[in-house]
Amino acid sequence: xxxxxxxxxxxxxxxxxxxxxxxxxxxxxxxxxxxxxxxxxxxxxxxxxxxxxxxxxxxxxxxxxxxxxxxxxxxxxxxxxxxxxxxxxxxxxxxxxxxxxxxxxxxxxxxxxx
Amino acid sequence: xxxxxxxxxxxxxxxxxxxxxxxxxxxxxxxxxxxxxxxxxxxxxxxxxxxxxxxxxxxxxxxxxxxxxxxxxxxxxxxxxxxxxxxxxxxxxxxxxxxxxxxxxxxxxxxxxxx
Numbered sequence: 068x069x070x071x072x073x074x075x076x077x078x079x080x081x082x083x084x085x086x087x088x089x090x091x092x093x094x095x096x097x098x099x100x101x102x103x104x105x106x107x108x109x110x111x112x113x114x115x116x117x118x119x120x121x122x123x124x125x126x127x128x129x130x131x132x133x134x135x136x137x138x139x140x141x142x143x144x145x146x147x148x149x150x151x152x153x154x155x156x157x158x159x160x161x162x163x164x165x166x167x168x169x170x171x172x173x174x175x176x177x178x179x180x181x
Numbered sequence: 182x183x184x185x186x187x188x189x190x191x192x193x194x195x196x197x198x199x200x201x202x203x204x205x206x207x208x209x210x211x212x213x214x215x216x217x218x219x220x221x222x223x224x225x226x227x228x229x230x231x232x233x234x235x236x237x238x239x240x241x242x243x244x245x246x247x248x249x250x251x252x253x254x255x256x257x258x259x260x261x262x263x264x265x266x267x268x269x270x271x272x273x274x275x276x277x278x279x280x281x282x283x284x285x286x287x288x289x290x291x292x293x294x295x296x
Contacts, residue, residue, distance in 0.1 A: 071223070103287075110185075111224070111272065111287040156223055167276075168214070168237060169285060171223025
């Protein structure tokens with residue numbers, strides 16, 4: 068079945084450091100890929116998405132490129148801020164007909180310090 | 182635009198009791214999902230509705246969990262009887278379409294603690 072593997076956290080960085088959170092996936096079809104973010108005390112929010120190979124999703128300075136050859140969708144940001152501290156979830160949607168569940172990774176907690 | 186609404190936000194019950202959660206999706210969204218998020222894990226789909234019909238309930242523990250979306254708008258998820266392992270956050274999400282590229286919008290969740 069479908070699965071998502073992402074790097075374990077917590078990841079602790081200083082402000083303005085470069086961020087990479089690795090994500091790889093296994094899927095039978097051609098999934099869409101997503102990064103969701105969960106800030107403390109809040110619900111899941113879509114951060115960015117890519118729907119086909121070589122697409123790059125971007126939002127709020129974060130980027131991720133859909134790499135079919137390596138089945139990866141790594142999240143990157145050039146300069147993190149304290150406000151980026153949150154839990155980040157990689158997910159895929161491999162729809163079959165009208166069924167389109169999201170399969171999530173276990174989440175990576177990011178802590179950014181001054 | 183109002184987001185996905187859920188209530189209650191928190192619930193504490195004893196094992197073998199019953200509990201119900203309510204969700205109101207974003208207006209116009211035909212597809213509604215319920216996910217279970219156990220502490221330290223990613224959300225796992227329990228059930229997906231398209232309008233008032235069930236599309237996928239393959240991971241719903243049907244001996245104790247039930248869900249309905251009678252008028253194709255809001256939905257309730259019920260657990261009866263609850264077990265300790267049901268302690269989790271229950272997330273409701275909705276999307277405009279059911280296709281895999283559609284964005285799912287999540288509510289704030291209901292945090293359930295079973296004692």
